[in-house]
Amino acid sequence: MENSEKFKRILVTSALTYANGETHLGHIAGSILPADMYVRYCRLSGYDVIYICGSDEYGTAIEMSAIKEGISPKEIIDKYHFLNKQSYEGLGMSFDIYSRTSTDIHKKNSQDFFKVLYDKGLLYQKSEKQLYSEKEKRFLADRFVIGTCPVCGYEEARGDECENCGSALSPLELKNPRSTITGDTPVVKESTHYYFPLSKYQDSLDKWIISKSDWKPNVVNYCKGWFKTGLQDRAITRDLNWGVPLPVNNSEGKVIYVWFEAPIGYISNTIELFQNSKNPDKWKEYWQSNDTKLVHFLGKDNIIFHAIFFPAMLMAHENYVLAENVPANEFMNLEGSKQSKSKGHAIYVKDVLEKFNPDTIRYTIATNMPENKDTDFYWSDLQAKNNNELGAILGNFVNRTFVFAQKYFEGTVPEANEYLEIDKNIINSIKSYSSSIASYYENYKFKDAVSETMNLVRDANKYFNDTEPWKAIKDDKARCAVIINTCLQLCRSFAVLFNPVLPFSSEKLLRMLNISEEAITWKSAAELKLKAGSKLNNPEILFRKIEDTEIDK
RNA sequence: GCCGGAGUAGCUCAGGUGGUUAGAGCGUCGGAAUCAUAAUCCGCAGGUCGGGGGUUCAAGUCCCUCCUCCGGUACCA
Structure with missing residues (x-):
């Protein structure tokens, strides 16, 4: 489905990053990079698009991190919000607002x-028994209670499940319950919460999702599984200090459940984006018009919230557009096992940026994006992709072209006066590639988009080999001029077509070609825009070689 | 336990509604070329598609069963 036919504008979100730790490559692969590539493609194609992201900063987990580290929740979120924002900027993520x-x-x-x-x-109140720590003066979330499993007798069973026998538990069933924070014994206490009637929306959600024939099957099947079980109403308040207070009377000590409030953050951030602009109400165009295409990018752990819970909230509210697509990714593991903040088994963006070119990181992740199943990140893979593909195929083509232009044509674009069949063929293939690559982006097939783009560079190298400009320069300089002109035009096309995945190199390439970034559009990738005689800048190495010693961790 | 996903060349991954010799990239090996960051281009080799059973003229694809890994399981997010 082409964006331009049905929609006037596109609203893209990446799952908000939970601000209790540093962002790692798993987040990038799951929800950030695909969205950024999509948005960059959309901008080049002239669509009206905005890209919204940010930190998710409330909830039990952050309050618990604060207790454990002995600092305030505010200190935790400030630390990780700015750290993560910086990491994303370092990787070239082009949020309109974070x-x-x-x-x-x-x-x-x-x-x-x-x-x-x-x-x-729509909301109703219900009272339930929960475990309460009198020492800490707080209700304990299920996972912050341990005790003896009533099924198998395991003494370290968590309140939500027993890791030993796998039984799903409720904390009230545990024998000898104790708080994981202080170890004291909690008491049973009543608490009243507001519930969202999710069960009422099952039919509407079901119809809505079935109408989405172009959604990924993993997302659709996942939702169908939930429908089969039957959706239950969900408590949307918590007894917690760290959160958004309830806007109703007699609700001291209660906050809005983070998963009710966090996705609303997409809307809040959009409001913030436009608040100081000429038209502060512009956010409404994006969120409240049916001709907006809303796309949520996220990892598979978030499907329930973006494909079921948040849409139901929006249906209940009635004033908002629903997601047009929820292209959820699976997970990117690290050398065979899951990345996890809590276990410290992860590659943090900040660390990898200190050592490697951000485009190398983006490319390595993009070409192995977990679109259909979990994938693995290997350091050796990053090295191989940088050296054998980015450096050898793309970087080398650009370099060999520029060296010719510098050496034999005074650093200018030489004239192309007469094209042969072989020249016309490569020029035509730019057109067909740019349209096939576009179609991959339109359909959220990012791996295919990138490998297709690299295929054009492979063809370009073949063109260079087949036309043998090093021979032409000796016996037919005009012929050589045509070849180098064509190769430079190809370089310009690469700057456009690679922009979504390699924004820094794209920029570098444009600088070498002496054209401004504002001047590029997707459509122009297939046009021969470089004028004969125009001056080029000095070539730079796009991708330096990564040595073995650099990847031995 | 229950719901969902995954298991395909040495490695990383593609393979709508079952249909001719199962694909790509990287790696290996052989060749061509020598403009270029020794970078390119061409070609060969390489797979009983997790195990077993079944449906069908035909199964990587559909059904059953088993094994392994991952996500969720509603108060972590």
Whole structure:
């Protein structure tokens, strides 16, 4: 489905990053890089697109991290918000805004959202028994209680499940329950919460998802599994200090459940994006028009929230557009096992940026993106892709072309006066490649998009070999001029077509070609825009070789 | 346990509704070329598609079963 036919504008989100740790390559592969590539492609294609992301900063887990580290939740989120923002910028992620859920705008916006459902009478209150620590004066979330498993007798069973026998548990079933934070014994106490009637929306959600024939099967099947079990109403408040306070009376010590409030953060951040612009209401065009194409990028662990829970919230509110697609990725593991912040088994963006070119990182992830199944990141893979593909195929083509232009044509674009069949063929293939690559981007096939782009460079190298400009320069300089002109035009096309995945190299290439970044569009990738006689800048190495010693961890 | 996903060349991965000799990239090996970051181009080799059973003229693809890995399982996000 082409964007331009049905939609006037595109609204892209990447899953908000939970601000209790450093962002790692798993996040990049799952929800950030595909969105950034998609957005960059859309901008080049002239679509009206904005890209929203940010930090998710409330909830039990952050409060617990704060307790464990002996600092305030605010200190935790400040540390990781800015660190992660910086990491993303270092990797060239082109958010229109990367904000956070601890802003006043978000507080008001999520309270307003809650209030709308509340005023409609959709929410109801229910009282339930929970474990409460009198020592800490707090209710304990299931996973912060351990005790003896009633099924197998394992003494370290968690409140939500027993790791020993796999039984799903409720904390009230545990024998000898104790808090994982202080070790004291909690007591049973009643607490009243607001519930969102998710069960009422099952039919609408079911119809909605079945109508999405172009969604990935993993996402659709996952939702169908939930429907089969039957959706249950969900508590959307928590007894917690760290969160957005309930906007209703008599609710001290209660906050909005983070998974109710976090996706509203996409809306809040959009409001923030436009608040100081000429048209502060512009966010409404994106969120409240049916001709907006809303696309959520995320990892598979988030499907439930973006394909079921958040859409149901939006349906209940009635004023918002629903997602047009939820292209969820699987996970990118690290050398065979899962990346995890808590276990420290992860490649943090900050660390890898200190050593390697951001485009090398983007390319390595993009060419092995977990679109259909979990994939693995290997350091040896990063080295191989940098040296054998980026350096050898792309970098080398650009370099050998520029060296000719420098050496034999005074650093200018030589004239192309008469094309042979072989020249016309490669020029035509730019056209067909740029349209096939576009189609891959339109359909969220990022691995295919990138490998197809590299195939054009392979063809370009073949063209260079077959036309043998090193011979032409000796006996037919005009012929050599045609070849080098064509190769430079190809370089310009690469700057456009690789922009979504290799933005830094694209920029470098444009600088070498002496053209400005604003001047490029996807359509122009297939046009011969370089004028004969125009001056080139000195060539730079696009990808330096990575030595074996650099990847021995 | 239950729901969902995955298991395909040495490595990393593609393979709508079952259909001719199962694909790509990288790696290996052989050749061509020598402009270029020794970088390119061409070619060969390499797979009983996790195990077993079944349906069918025909199964990587559909059904059953088993094994392994991953996500979720509703108060972690």
